[in-house]
Amino acid sequence: MPSQPTEVDPKSLLQKFAWDRVVSEEELLIRALLYANPIDLSKAFPKEKLKEVFLNNLHRFDKKNLNFWKIILEIDEDEFNRHAEKNFRLANKI
Incomplete structure (x- = not known):
């Protein structure tokens, strides 16, 4: 039985999320954070890139996804709150 590769090609992973011909790496990475297998994502991209x-x-993230990625990316509450305050859309959510 062949062994599974341990590395995931970032380009091919992101291409799965280019369903509307978007080519922006950041937009495709956001979609991947929302819909991709987190294990594949962590193999394809450095944690700091995902965190940024x-x-x-x-x-762009709902409460469940916010909490999940805060834990996975090891973001403490202070750092999260600093970024949330700077985010106009999140700060003004009703």
Whole structure:
């Protein structure tokens, strides 16, 4: 039985989320954070890259996803709150 590869190609992973021909790496990475297998995602991208995209786009995630990625990316409450305050859409959510 062949062994499974341990690395995931970032480009091919992101292509799965280009259903509307979007080519922006950040947009595709946001979609991957929302819909991809987190294990594959963590193999394809460095944690710091995922953390940066996540923190800059907090308004795109629902409460469940916010909490999940806060834990996975090891984001403490203070860091999260600093970014949430800077995020206009999240700060003004009704």
